[in-house]
Amino acid sequence: MAASVGFEAETEFCIAVNSDNDLVAARRKGRVLAEQIGFSGSEATLVATAISELARNIVSYAGRGEILLSTVGNGSSIGITVIARDQGPGIADTRRVLEHGYSTSGGLGLGLPGVRRIMDEFDIISAPGLGTTITVTKWKRR
Amino acid sequence: MAVPILKQSHYLIATIQSALTDADLVQLRDALADKVGKFRSRGVIVDVTALDVLDSFASRTLRDISYMIKLRGAETVIVGIQPEVAFAMVQLGIAFEDVATALDLEEGLLYLDKKQKLGQHGSQRGF
Numbered sequence A: 001m002a003a004s005v006g007f008e009a010e011t012e013f014c015i016a017v018n019s020d021n022d023l024v025a026a027r028r029k030g031r032v033l034a035e036q037i038g039f040s041g042s043e044a045t046l047v048a049t050a051i052s053e054l055a056r057n058i059v060s061y062a063g064r065g066e067i068l069l070s071t072v073g074n075g076s077s078i079g080i081t082v083i084a085r086d087q088g089p090g091i092a093d094t095r096r097v098l099e100h101g102y103s104t105s106g107g108l109g110l111g112l113p114g115v116r117r118i119m120d121e122f123d124i125i126s127a128p129g130l131g132t133t134i135t136v137t138k139w140k141r142r
Numbered sequence B: 001m002a003v004p005i006l007k008q009s010h011y012l013i014a015t016i017q018s019a020l021t022d023a024d025l026v027q028l029r030d031a032l033a034d035k036v037g038k039f040r041s042r043g044v045i046v047d048v049t050a051l052d053v054l055d056s057f058a059s060r061t062l063r064d065i066s067y068m069i070k071l072r073g074a075e076t077v078i079v080g081i082q083p084e085v086a087f088a089m090v091q092l093g094i095a096f097e098d099v100a101t102a103l104d105l106e107e108g109l110l111y112l113d114k115k116q117k118l119g120q121h122g123s124q125r126g127f
């Protein structure tokens, strides 16, 4: 696939996330897409790891949701955008969940802060009762 | 997919063959804790060479394995963490303190042998 420049949202994958079994497929799709647009093995691993954390949160806190993968271009760079979205309970304090160590499930609370560190862009939209949408992008290093 | 566990003299070697679901990992943890008692093993090696992602859950489960095996009186060493995976773990902020790791199976076996020797006092040399 030619890495074309100047276009938005090229390839799209939509992966339904209903159980931890779906994480394996979501990670794999992310890696394939990353490698297709020329990410290094190391960058592809970061993308796959971020997908894993976001998808696991969907399973743990919302029960079900989906992961959308697309390639993005902004003229001079190409990257991957991962959207993790669910219609679960939502998050009241979206700043708090980005603090290292904050967890409502007795976890380590490093999933979201870790994803934010791994990816170049991080955006979270959530409110109680309205579900959660987390959008992250990683640009290819040149 | 279940992870095969091989018994090699007084050690157990679990070689992960492909990407694992959370349930597979938990099953591996329980199987190892069980087999260490059954075979009176002194060491466990978990070979993760085939894993292309070690996220927070997988890391936590490997750490749990190491702690559980310790409580059962044996040592665990995780071998084969790939360089990209190691980089992602560091970026994610995963602390793997007090979990023994080694480059590969061979180094893992050396580590366990050394631990065995340290644990034996004077008279009880060799196996």
Ligand SMILES: Nc1ncnc2c1ncn2[C@@H]1O[C@H](COP(=O)(O)OP(=O)(O)OP(=O)(O)O)[C@@H](O)[C@H]1O
Residues within 6 Å of the ligand: A053, A057, A058, A061, A062, A086, A088, A089, A090, A091, A097, A102, A103, A104, A105, A106, A107, A108, A109, A110, A111, A112, A113, A132, B056, B057
């Ligand atoms: N999709 C979601 N819906 C509702 N709440 C969420 C969602 N994702 C995360 N959260 C909330 O944010 C908190 C922090 O998430 P994060 O992934 O950082 O840590 P964790 O899942 O608790 O632990 P870890 O990821 O280290 O196992 C969670 O404990 C949970 O309360």
Ligand SMILES: [Mg+2]
Residues within 6 Å of the ligand: A053, A056, A057, A107, A110, A111, A112
């Ligand atoms: Mg999490």
